[in-house]
Amino acid sequence: MRQKIEQLSSYLADQIAAGEVVERPASVVKELLENALDSGATQIDIEIEEGGTKSIRVADNGTGIPQDELPLAVSRHATSKLKSLEDLAAVSTLGFRGEALASISSVSRFQIRSRSDGDSLAWNLSSEGEGRWSELQPGAGRVGTEVQVRDLFFNTPARKKFLRAARTEFSHIDQLVKRVMLSRSDVAFKFIHNQKIVRQVHRVDSDEGALQRLSALMGSDFARQSLRIEFENSDIRLHGWAGLPTFNRSQADMQYLFVNGRIVRDRLLSYAVKQAYADVLYHGRHPAYVLFVEIPFDLVDVNVHPAKYEVRFANGSWVYDFLRRSVRDAVSRPLAAPSGSGAQ
Ligand code: ADP
Ligand code: MG
Structure with missing residues (x-):
């Protein structure tokens, strides 16, 4: 029996797209780290709980996102890194598709706090994974961005089933974090799992370092x-x-x-x-x-x-x-x- 053709809601479209970007907690960490690096951060803190299945938090001291752009940052096909097809041919940022935050927020309880240079306050935006967003809430905080992702896949049970034991998810994240730490010796990183520091590296300014x-x-x-x-x-x-x-x-x-x-x-x-x-x-x-x-x-x-x-x-x-x-x-x-x- 044929059903009528209907446009997917953008929330459902985001959830479907998330299937490609967000395979497991480590993919969330990867996207958030890429965003932090793209923002020119020199210090990035990663804090996870229970292998990232319960909570993932990435905080950076990069450029931040201006208040008026914050709602765009979490919507699909919204990016500050690409303006034309020509740009795509020579893209130098790690991200450019403008879909990571939209995808991640559609399959988790999501909160972003950001303060740009030009803003005197930080601004918060959050969603409980139903396609509905909170009002922008002002808050305190230094320039930079902090994203927290809790209860990944809580609203997509089919996908949640594929999550492995916290230990396994942790080791995927740890491998990823190690790779990122290897790739950017100009950035300081701190990685915390269940309140314990797992890895910490400082910025390097000499061969010896x-x-x-x-x-x-x-x-x-x-x-x-x-x-x-x-x-x-x-x-x-x-x-x-x-x-x-x-x-x-x-x-x-x-x-x-x-x-x-x-x-x-x-x-x-x-x-x-x-x-x-x-x-x-x-x-x-x-x-x-x-x-x-x-x-x-x-x-x-x-x-x-x-x-x-x-x-x-x-x-x-x-x-x-x-x-x-x-x-x-x-x-x-x-x-x-x-x-x-x-x-x-
Ligand atoms: P993309 O990285 O492909 O552009 P994302 O969904 O990951 O898409 O992010 C959307 C936009 O939000 C980015 O283009 C950027 O402008 C902004 N953004 C996201 N995370 C950060 C961050 N940590 N610091 C500054 N800007 C950010
Ligand atoms: Mg990105």
């Missing part, structure tokens, strides 16, 4: 047994740390790749690094690395999937070759001095 931060995040063994990498070839740059062949793993569990500061899962790139180590590692062993690829924004398409973990290169084989060759040169150099030895 960078090594300390690497050591805190990747372990001191890795920091001691890895090579500082720095290669540049016209438009493309590779930097970071590549584990010495002697520091190898039975699993591919210490491999971190970033493209223009973005966390990516890219088989082409991981394969390039794997190939780079092929001659110096035993079969079945895996290298450890933290590598950053920087290429012009217009040569990489980040709009492949809503969660933005995938990227597409205008010239994949060029990136592949550069990565494989650079890493291979570094790790197969005999008597290479590890970065922690002081003999750089």
Whole structure:
């Protein structure tokens, strides 16, 4: 029996879209961290309870959102990061789709507090996940933004069923937070789970500081047994740390790749690094690395999937070759001095 065609309410549309962006608590943390970083924050605090299933709070000291724009920030297809299709070709911010806050708020109890430079007060906006929003409420607070997401999926039982034990959700968030901490050594982060500080890193302003931060995040063994990498070839740059062949793993569990500061899962790139180590590692062993690829924004398409973990290169084989060759040169150099030895 055919039913009449009707327009979805924007609330229902948001909930459906949330299926693509908000898979689990870690996806909420990812979106909120990206927003905080896009706002130029230098200090970001992440506080979660019960693996993020009960509560997720991200506070930053970025630009904040002006009072009159706050209602827009939480509505769909509203973004300050993109004005035209041309902008999309060279997008340099982590977000640009204007749907994260709308999606997240449609599947949680949601509260945002923000104060911009131009406002003398902070403003609060909240929703209990029914598509209805509170009036703007004034409050106190410093410049920046704080978002709190409670009871994720409380109103979408089908999705709530897919949540795992708090411990599992916590470890997804912890991995994500670690990646973000690795990617932005110019930002201080504090990560709290059930009232305990799990990870805390300070801003880095020296090589020594960078090594300390690497050591805190990747372990001191890795920091001691890895090579500082720095290669540049016209438009493309590779930097970071590549584990010495002697520091190898039975699993591919210490491999971190970033493209223009973005966390990516890219088989082409991981394969390039794997190939780079092929001659110096035993079969079945895996290298450890933290590598950053920087290429012009217009040569990489980040709009492949809503969660933005995938990227597409205008010239994949060029990136592949550069990565494989650079890493291979570094790790197969005999008597290479590890970065922690002081003999750089
Ligand atoms: P997007 O990041 O794709 O633009 P979001 O839904 O994540 O979409 O956010 C919508 C808008 O709200 C952003 O474009 C930005 O202007 C504003 N915003 C969100 N979070 C923050 C934040 N932490 N600091 C400053 N502005 C923010
Ligand atoms: Mg965003």
